[in-house]
Amino acid sequence: MTTPWLSKFFPPEVFACVTNRSINFALPKKGKPFGQKQKRFLSSLFSKTDVPIINVRQVHGRRIVTATPRYLKKGKIVEADGVITNVLNLPIAVRTADCLSVFIFDPKKKAIGLVHAGWKGTKKKIVPHAVRLMQRKFGSRLKDLKIAFGPSIRPCCYQVGKDFQKYFPKDVVHKPSGLCLDLPLANQRQLTALGISKKNIFDCELCTFCGPGFFSFRREGEKAGRMISLLMLRG
Numbered sequence: 001m002t003t004p005w006l007s008k009f010f011p012p013e014v015f016a017c018v019t020n021r022s023i024n025f026a027l028p029k030k031g032k033p034f035g036q037k038q039k040r041f042l043s044s045l046f047s048k049t050d051v052p053i054i055n056v057r058q059v060h061g062r063r064i065v066t067a068t069p070r071y072l073k074k075g076k077i078v079e080a081d082g083v084i085t086n087v088l089n090l091p092i093a094v095r096t097a098d099c100l101s102v103f104i105f106d107p108k109k110k111a112i113g114l115v116h117a118g119w120k121g122t123k124k125k126i127v128p129h130a131v132r133l134m135q136r137k138f139g140s141r142l143k144d145l146k147i148a149f150g151p152s153i154r155p156c157c158y159q160v161g162k163d164f165q166k167y168f169p170k171d172v173v174h175k176p177s178g179l180c181l182d183l184p185l186a187n188q189r190q191l192t193a194l195g196i197s198k199k200n201i202f203d204c205e206l207c208t209f210c211g212p213g214f215f216s217f218r219r220e221g222e223k224a225g226r227m228i229s230l231l232m233l234r235g
């Protein structure tokens with residue numbers, strides 16, 4: 001599984017990918033983070049068995065976990081919507097089906113972050129929060145960061161209620177059929193407002209609702225599967 005647009009944007013020292021509908025990566029309600037089929041997929045992806053991966057139980061909040069070897073030892077899956085780390089060869093993961101996955105890489109301090117940003121997380125400014133945490137914990141500088149947006153539902157398909165005009169006044173699109181939210185644009189604006197240059201932000205521009213090969217919560221409802229986004233610094 002390769003995601004060419006991610007491997008093109010990031011240098012070879014970064015491993016980054018997003019899966020598609022060929023495998024459902026929904027996090028089991030209880031117990032282990034991966035089922036047998038998912039484990040086999042990951043083993044072939046990383047060419048080794050039992051790859052330790054940092055997982056979170058996503059709750060559309062604002063909490064970001066800092067993954068350390070000690071954190072990994074605890075083996076617990078905590079409720080959070082993003083992970084940052086500077087540990088080499090330690091993959092971090094978020095799962096999506098319409099929400100945006102945001103990949104952050106600091107080539108100078110050798111640190112990464114991966115965030116799950118739906119409209120609720122975006123309203124809570126979770127991505128700028130992750131960036132500030134990387135500044136605080138790893139000494140990251142805004143001008144060094146490279147940020148990529150994964151597939152998500154987009155303004156072509158993301159019809160929302162009137163309330164969203166209040167939440168995202170600059171990121172809603174008015175159409176004859178109603179209001180649509182531009183979720184990636186909302187996140188991009190939050191990042192540029194923080195001081196990150198637009199040229200350091202890459203958007204794959206893929207829509208999970210109308211594009212082929214993705215799971216979409218809007219389209220499929222509760223039974224929708226999940227794509228997994230993975231990010232790792234190679235040692």
Ligand SMILES: [Zn+2]
Pocket residue numbers: 153154155156157158207208209210211
């Ligand atoms: Zn669409």
